Amino acid sequence: MPNIISNFTLSQKIVLICGVSSAIPVFIIATLSGLDMYYTLFLIMLTLVFSTLLSSALAKPIQLGVQSLETGLLNFKDGEFSSLLAYKSNDELGKLCQLYNQTAKQLRQEKQWIYQRELMLDKVLQSSPQALLLVNDNSTVVFSNLISRSLFNSSTRLEGMQLSKLLENSPLQLVAAIEHGIDGLFNIEIENQDSQTWHLATGEFLLNNQKHHLYIFKQLTRELSRQEVAVWKKVIRIISHELNNSLGPMSSMLHSAQLLANKVDEPRLARVFATIDERISHLTEFVQGYGKFAKLPQPQKTRINWQNTLNNLKNHWQFSYEIKNSPHQLQADQAQIEQLLINLLKNAHESGSNINEIYIQVEFVTQACVINVSDSGKGMSEQVMANALVPFYSTKSTGSGLGLALCREIAEAHQGHISLHNKIKGGINVQVSLPYS
Structure with a gap:
C-alpha cells in the first residue's frame, strides 16, 4: 500500500487525504446512529464525491504551480533562462515562482555577460601573436588560433584534426619539441629564410572531466x-x-x-x-x-602623400616608381620614411646596378602598405644577407654599417618589418611592410 501511494502525484495525494478524512467521520457517525448499512454506504459515497470535487478544485492551483516549476527547472537543465513562469498566486507556490523568475533573470544576465566575455576572449586569442593549440586526451585538436595555422603549415582550421596528422607537414624541430612535451626553447630551420627561435610552454588541466593538453608557442626571433x-x-x-x-x-x-x-x-x-x-x-x-x-625618436605620424614624396626624391636620386591600389592612406613619420627610402636608394646606386633598373613600388594590400625597392646589382651572399640588418656590419670599406639597421629601426618603430631577397635575375629586392590605419 505505501508503495502504491508513493506513486501518486501531489494533487492525487491531497484528494486522497481529503476523501479519507471526510469519509471516516461520516462512517463513525452513521455507525453510532444505527443507520442502515446501505444508507451509510450512500452517505460515504456522497461524501467522497463531494470531497473529491472540492479537493480537486482546491488542488488545481497547486498542480499548476508545481507544473510551472517543473517546466522552469527543465529549462534550467537545458541552459534556457529566457522563459519566465506565469503563475502569480499570492501563496507559497506563487512566492516560489516569483523567486524562480528573479533567479532566471539574474542567470540570463550572467549568461549574456559570460557570452560577451567568451567573445572577447576568443577575439584576444585569435589575434594573439602566440600560437595556441589545445588537444584533448584522444590527441584531437579542440582549439587553435589563426597564427597556429601558419606555424603548422595548414591552410584550414585545425579543430578536429588528430595531432599526429597535424605534425606530418610540420618542421622536424617543432615535432620534436611537442613530443618532448616540456617547456623550453627550440629553433625552426626554414629553407631560404633565417632560423626562427620559439619558446614552448605546456600545461594540463581538466575540461568537461577530460584531460586536455595546452601548447603555447611564442616566437622570440624578433x-x-x-x-x-x-x-x-x-x-x-x-x-x-x-x-x-x-x-x-x-x-x-x-x-x-x-x-x-x-x-x-x-x-x-x-x-x-x-x-x-x-x-x-x-x-x-x-x-x-x-x-x-x-636615439631614433618616436614617429610623428601624418598622412603620407606618396606622389609628392617620390617626386621629391627623384630630384636627388634617379629611379622609376609605381603606386598601386592607392585609395588607402598610410599614417607615418614623413621624415623617417624619407630617410628609409634615401638609405635604400643609396644602397641601390652603390650596388653596381644599372641606374635605369632601380625601381620603387608602393602597393597597398590587406592591412599593410608594402614598399619594394629593387636593383639589378650583384646581390648578396647568404652570409652577408644574414648580417645585413645588424648594426656596424658592412662590406664597404667606407661604410658605417648603419644604413639598413636604421631602416629596420624605422620599420619596427611603425610596427612593420623589413626583409631582403635576392632576385632570380640578379640584384636585391628590399621589402618594407608598414600597417596602415
Whole structure:
C-alpha cells in the first residue's frame, strides 16, 4: 500500500487525504446512529464525491504551480533562462515562482555577460601573436588560433584534426619539441629564410572531466633582435658620449693653435692644422650618424602623400616608381620614411646596378602598405644577407654599417618589418611592410 501511494502525484495525494478524512467521520457517525448499512454506504459515497470535487478544485492551483516549476527547472537543465513562469498566486507556490523568475533573470544576465566575455576572449586569442593549440586526451585538436595555422603549415582550421596528422607537414624541430612535451626553447630551420627561435610552454588541466593538453608557442626571433639592437644602442650612446667629450676640447684647442700659428711663418703648420680640422669634422659627422641610430625618436605620424614624396626624391636620386591600389592612406613619420627610402636608394646606386633598373613600388594590400625597392646589382651572399640588418656590419670599406639597421629601426618603430631577397635575375629586392590605419 505505501508503495502504491508513493506513486501518486501531489494533487492525487491531497484528494486522497481529503476523501479519507471526510469519509471516516461520516462512517463513525452513521455507525453510532444505527443507520442502515446501505444508507451509510450512500452517505460515504456522497461524501467522497463531494470531497473529491472540492479537493480537486482546491488542488488545481497547486498542480499548476508545481507544473510551472517543473517546466522552469527543465529549462534550467537545458541552459534556457529566457522563459519566465506565469503563475502569480499570492501563496507559497506563487512566492516560489516569483523567486524562480528573479533567479532566471539574474542567470540570463550572467549568461549574456559570460557570452560577451567568451567573445572577447576568443577575439584576444585569435589575434594573439602566440600560437595556441589545445588537444584533448584522444590527441584531437579542440582549439587553435589563426597564427597556429601558419606555424603548422595548414591552410584550414585545425579543430578536429588528430595531432599526429597535424605534425606530418610540420618542421622536424617543432615535432620534436611537442613530443618532448616540456617547456623550453627550440629553433625552426626554414629553407631560404633565417632560423626562427620559439619558446614552448605546456600545461594540463581538466575540461568537461577530460584531460586536455595546452601548447603555447611564442616566437622570440624578433624579441631577441630587439634586445640585440638595444645593446648596440647602449654601446653607441656610451661611445658617442666619450667621443663628444673629447672632440669639443680638441676643436677648441685646434682653433687656438691656428690663431697662434698665424704669427709663425711655417706653411707646414697650416697643412697639419687643416688635416686635423678635417679629421675632427669627419669624426664629428661620424658620431652624429651613429647618434641618429641610437636615439631614433618616436614617429610623428601624418598622412603620407606618396606622389609628392617620390617626386621629391627623384630630384636627388634617379629611379622609376609605381603606386598601386592607392585609395588607402598610410599614417607615418614623413621624415623617417624619407630617410628609409634615401638609405635604400643609396644602397641601390652603390650596388653596381644599372641606374635605369632601380625601381620603387608602393602597393597597398590587406592591412599593410608594402614598399619594394629593387636593383639589378650583384646581390648578396647568404652570409652577408644574414648580417645585413645588424648594426656596424658592412662590406664597404667606407661604410658605417648603419644604413639598413636604421631602416629596420624605422620599420619596427611603425610596427612593420623589413626583409631582403635576392632576385632570380640578379640584384636585391628590399621589402618594407608598414600597417596602415
